[in-house]
Amino acid sequence: MKATNSTGLIFFPAYDWEISPTHPERQERLLYTQDQIMEEGLLDIEGIHEFKAGFATEHDIQRVHFCIPDVASRITPSHNISAGGCIEAARHVLDGDVDKAFALVRPPGHHSMRVVHGARGFCNINIEAIMVEWIRFNYPHVKKIAIVDTDCHHGDGSQDIYWHDPNVLYISLHQDGRTLYPGSGFPDEFGGPNALGMTVNVPLPPRTSDKGYLSVIENLVLPILDEFKPDLVINSAGQDNHYSDPITDMAFTAGGYARLNEMLSPDICVLEGGYSIEAALPYVNTGIILALAGLDYSYVQEPDLDIKSIREEQRILDYIYRLTDGIFENWHKRNELRSEYYAKKEYFQRNKSIYYDTDGISESQVEVVRVCDRCPGVFKIDSQASTGYRILGIHIPRGACQECKHKGLEWFSEASGPYYGVYLQDMDADEYQVRLL
Amino acid sequence: MFKPWGEKDMMLGIDVGGTHTDAVCIDNGSIISTVKRLTHTQDLVSSIVDAVEGLDVDVERVERVVLSTTLATNSIVEDRLGPTGMIVSGGPGIDPREYFLDENFYLVKGAIDHRGRQYQELAEKDVIDVGRRLKARSIEGIGIVSKFSVRNPLHENRIHSILTEDFRYTSMGHQMSGSLNFPRRIFTTYFNTAVMPVQHRFLESVGMALRDMGIYTDMLILKADGGTITYNSAFNLPVETILSGPAASIMGAVALTGERGTALVLDIGGTTTDMGVLAGGVPLMQPRGVDIGGKKTLVRGLELLSLGVAGDSRVILEDGNVRIGPTRVGPPACLGGELPTPTDALSVVGLFDEGEKERARKALSDMSREMNKSVEDVARLVIKTFCHELKDAAIRFINELNSRPVYTIHDMIYPEVIRPEGIIVVGGPAGSLCSLLEDTFGIPCKVPRYYEVANAVGACLARTTVRITLLADTYLGKLLCPEMDIEEDIPGNYSPDDVKAFGMERLDELYEYLGMKDRPETDVVEEQSFNMVRGFRTVGKNIRMRLQTRPGVLPLSEM
Ligand SMILES: [Zn+2]
Ligand SMILES: [Zn+2]
Numbered sequence: 003m004k005a006t007n008s009t010g011l012i013f014f015p016a017y018d019w020e021i022s023p024t025h026p027e028r029q030e031r032l033l034y035t036q037d038q039i040m041e042e043g044l045l046d047i048e049g050i051h052e053f054k055a056g057f058a059t060e061h062d063i064q065r066v067h068f069c070i071p072d073v074a075s076r077i078t079p080s081h082n083i084s085a086g087g088c089i090e091a092a093r094h095v096l097d098g099d100v101d102k103a104f105a106l107v108r109p110p111g112h113h114s115m116r117v118v119h120g121a122r123g124f125c126n127i128n129i130e131a132i133m134v135e136w137i138r139f140n141y142p143h144v145k146k147i148a149i150v151d152t153d154c155h156h157g158d159g160s161q162d163i164y165w166h167d168p169n170v171l172y173i174s175l176h177q178d179g180r181t182l183y184p185g186s187g188f189p190d191e192f193g194g195p196n197a198l199g200m201t202v203n204v205p206l207p208p209r210t211s212d213k214g215y216l217s218v219i220e221n222l223v224l225p226i227l228d229e230f231k232p233d234l235v236i237n238s239a240g241q242d243n244h245y246s247d248p249i250t251d252m253a254f255t256a257g258g259y260a261r262l263n264e265m266l267s268p269d270i271c272v273l274e275g276g277y278s279i280e281a282a283l284p285y286v287n288t289g290i291i292l293a294l295a296g297l298d299y300s301y302v303q304e305p306d307l308d309i310k311s312i313r314e315e316q317r318i319l320d321y322i323y324r325l326t327d328g329i330f331e332n333w334h335k336r337n338e339l340r341s342e343y344y345a346k347k348e349y350f351q352r353n354k355s356i357y358y359d360t361d362g363i364s365e366s367q368v369e370v371v372r373v374c375d376r377c378p379g380v381f382k383i384d385s386q387a388s389t390g391y392r393i394l395g396i397h398i399p400r401g402a403c404q405e406c407k408h409k410g411l412e413w414f415s416e417a418s419g420p421y422y423g424v425y426l427q428d429m430d431a432d433e434y435q436v437r438l439l
Numbered sequence: 440m441f442k443p444w445g446e447k448d449m450m451l452g453i454d455v456g457g458t459h460t461d462a463v464c465i466d467n468g469s470i471i472s473t474v475k476r477l478t479h480t481q482d483l484v485s486s487i488v489d490a491v492e493g494l495d496v497d498v499e500r501v502e503r504v505v506l507s508t509t510l511a512t513n514s515i516v517e518d519r520l521g522p523t524g525m526i527v528s529g530g531p532g533i534d535p536r537e538y539f540l541d542e543n544f545y546l547v548k549g550a551i552d553h554r555g556r557q558y559q560e561l562a563e564k565d566v567i568d569v570g571r572r573l574k575a576r577s578i579e580g581i582g583i584v585s586k587f588s589v590r591n592p593l594h595e596n597r598i599h600s601i602l603t604e605d606f607r608y609t610s611m612g613h614q615m616s617g618s619l620n621f622p623r624r625i626f627t628t629y630f631n632t633a634v635m636p637v638q639h640r641f642l643e644s645v646g647m648a649l650r651d652m653g654i655y656t657d658m659l660i661l662k663a664d665g666g667t668i669t670y671n672s673a674f675n676l677p678v679e680t681i682l683s684g685p686a687a688s689i690m691g692a693v694a695l696t697g698e699r700g701t702a703l704v705l706d707i708g709g710t711t712t713d714m715g716v717l718a719g720g721v722p723l724m725q726p727r728g729v730d731i732g733g734k735k736t737l738v739r740g741l742e743l744l745s746l747g748v749a750g751d752s753r754v755i756l757e758d759g760n761v762r763i764g765p766t767r768v769g770p771p772a773c774l775g776g777e778l779p780t781p782t783d784a785l786s787v788v789g790l791f792d793e794g795e796k797e798r799a800r801k802a803l804s805d806m807s808r809e810m811n812k813s814v815e816d817v818a819r820l821v822i823k824t825f826c827h828e829l830k831d832a833a834i835r836f837i838n839e840l841n842s843r844p845v846y847t848i849h850d851m852i853y854p855e856v857i858r859p860e861g862i863i864v865v866g867g868p869a870g871s872l873c874s875l876l877e878d879t880f881g882i883p884c885k886v887p888r889y890y891e892v893a894n895a896v897g898a899c900l901a902r903t904t905v906r907i908t909l910l911a912d913t914y915l916g917k918l919l920c921p922e923m924d925i926e927e928d929i930p931g932n933y934s935p936d937d938v939k940a941f942g943m944e945r946l947d948e949l950y951e952y953l954g955m956k957d958r959p960e961t962d963v964v965e966e967q968s969f970n971m972v973r974g975f976r977t978v979g980k981n982i983r984m985r986l987q988t989r990p991g992v993l994p995l996s997e998m
Contacts, residue, residue, distance in 0.1 A: 016846075017846050017969075033969055034554070044619070055844065055851065080848050083848060083851050302533075305550065
């Protein structure tokens, strides 16, 4: 047996880290997955390589986040290593050591937004985004990146971070926000004025199973990727769509996950959620690894699988087909929509209320972005949290035009008022500064 | 200090290698006699007899005989295994038939999951049917393996009890090792049964030959992990005796130097140079198991790098650069060969005295002309290249060991970095290379006395080693030790300390049974304990532990 695609595996189960002893994010989470991987002998297969995780530096984290008041207060070493594991996965792929890689790491990250006052949805920092920004800085030939988020929860953090970025396409498939945390991710959340259509949300009805789920990959995700032509595809491989997951209500199978990865053929997978630690994760992860490596996964199956009992009803499938068609139609109209909404505006403002469920913090944000035809557009975020911190964060994007760059630096130097500090991300300079007021 | 030697304690160590058979006799903690003979590859028993006869031995005082042999290794590598039946039950995952080597491998229905719960019953009718077919082919040995059998040996035991009457040789996967890895379990169990017939015949003949010489003590056999097993265990687990040769040399280096620090061991032979690593004087083990005959097994072995840069390696000029190995060209020119080798280079500069120096000079003369350098300069260049090749390989080896994945935050932040503080060199050319290696590596280099027979010394003094795996699942109320075939009911409050105490007691009983005089040190080499939470309630603990006798050697009194 030999892998068709050489595949790297970064396995970091963090056997000494938990949110609390009975929390879904606890030490035991990847234990049975490791058992299954070891028993299958996956690491002995020619072309499958295990690599050691690493550490993400403070600088790596600052490329993505405004951590309030600072990086050290918002994270523990587990977060450095989880993000560092993703970075190592990317390094081995981009250096050509392997064709593909899977970062099986915890804790997860896709609910973490650009501003971080605390933990949301078990996430402190966004491990994919930290990896993506590390890639763009270190491998500048990688211009366009697509993130396909197949966690059952809407990746509202990743969406927030890439909302204004026309070079990162973020597609999320998730259980409908009307029925599940975090309650967002509807088709009309479609990207900011400079990146309209670069956020694509597919809220799936509860009980969606293999047929419905894979139809979205085939009829929406793959055609959009074909048109976007990314240099790199990343799968946020949450595993909580599984029929046995205790905190969601979907009906996806291990075989379905494997098929998904075969169809999508991502360059890098990053584990996100997934809390059916005994009945799902061992089989789902085995399936994903085999599929990534291009090996036969047809014998990977949950012992208790009764495929007939979880098959979607026809009306659910019909709903999904209609939904997919609508989203695809909108995607093709993204440029018309942009001129319709934003053509005459110089700045665009959005107001957001954010709740940090894990830490019980509320935050309100006013975000102002410069509508720009020449670059992704500079933006600033005025953020006030119930912890008492109020800050201004300014983001000068990669490839910013002169006007946007000047505007950002002007905002940074002239800001005054009731802020704890002003934070600056200057992506092209790779400089991240804080001016305390 | 504790002194393990008594009046009668004369001990013999014998290492039957591919080229040489080495033997030593140790009396009262001192090496009193050594011998090196050519191996009769067609008759290993007579090689052993020759070697022992060459020693200065008082047969009546011999208390311990340890044998390291290539027999099992060679029968696997040279593919001289008789037909062996394999009965395998799987479960979801990779199709087990991927691992089938021939038509005598059979898949039967039955499945157990990662926690050891049966979710598909064993198809006993199929087992009986497979037994009949194998019998009809006059097959005498079978291997029995089920997936996750180390979590629950139910199906392996059941198949065994159905078929045991009909077959002379049987092995079960869970008895090979407590580690997870289904494909390795299949190959290990297969090799184990397949080498049984030849191993049994061999051990019986060696035992007989020794008795003929007046040596009646029970023989011990060296394993790939540098420990010994008893004669009886070697009958049941012959696969454990493969690849013991390199382990013998490394244990010999430990014995001859009394090393207690972190050191690199180089065993420079004719065909290969083997490298091992000592940490705190204890050899490092491979995490998963040794490879043999192109297959990965669960056989525990020392962490080793085998390099085709050795005394008899080919030396050529490539684009003006000296290249050594990786192939062997037969004996060095100075010892009757035709082509130049590193040994010839040593001969030219006067660091190797055997054979004919003139032949060595002649072998290097082509290179001398081509490079427009004196033969001496070419020889020095060859030796320098030789030392640098070893150093580069050592650096790669150590880097690789240090970049092994770890699974806890603690181990990421506080890694146990291996940084050798010295080198120990054994094997043929060791003596002449000491100061050159010291210069190249930049760390102290030791060449112990008796370095040419370090392997036989290592075999002679290696301690018995055992490793057991313990798994407690208090939610299921079960404690399992697959290697010892123990399955016990445990209460819900069973703790990691209870698991350890249980394991230590079982090991003590085993040491007692093996008649081991001094109780060896036992290490907890792995320990994990997880709260199992279902719903939002803790329902039990999942405890995993590995206990292992620390590999080591009996002390030499002059150390
Ligand atoms: Zn999730
Ligand atoms: Zn601009």
